Amino acid sequence: METMTHEIITTEAIVLKSLEFKEYDKILTLLSPDFGLFSLYVKMGKKKHMQAHALVTPFTRAEYQFTRGRTDLFRFHDGSTLDQHLCLRKSYKTITTAAKMVGAICSSQLPHTEDPALYQLFRVLLGHLTKSEDPAPLLALFYLKLLKHGGTWQEGDCCQRCDKRVEQEFYRFGGELFCQHCAPPPSTIFNSQEHRALGQLCHLTNLALLEGFASPGDLHQKITSLFESCYIFN
């Protein structure tokens, strides 16, 4: 969506972060299908601050109107709330899981990159989080889908480096698969059962099926390690 400076642009977006600025103003980090991650400067008087509260609160999904500025910081014009996701605040576990998803997006995605598929995935998962009793599988699935979305996810059973068939101990670094001899540190090890489950989760498209999905051992923790070694600690 290419537009000229000062032309009003409209897009749906979800608030990831909201930073206080000056007395009433905010700088938002938003995720949208059209611009990916972007920052929005919301200048508000005291009165407007009260009215627009939902629009500047993390996890709100809304339609935003804004103009491009001279920098990458877009300038808020108007907006209408679509969903505040208030149910995310029903439990500590749920809200911290949503916050971890936000952290994962911010550490893995480049700003100003159009990505409707990622937006749609995050939107759907946030909706499911509000209904889920145990948010851990949703977070693991999100990490895995982000790794796969990064474009380096390797299917099959062959070592990325020596091309030999891997058996029993499957080492992964990022999306790539290695045998025991070729695995670079810090790879994460998956046994055969976990390796199979990873493949099934990667292709899971119906989230309702996640409820009945029996994840072996500490698969969720291993997926988290895999993601973090790739995006957070590097």
Ligand SMILES: [Zn+2]
């Ligand atoms: Zn190898």
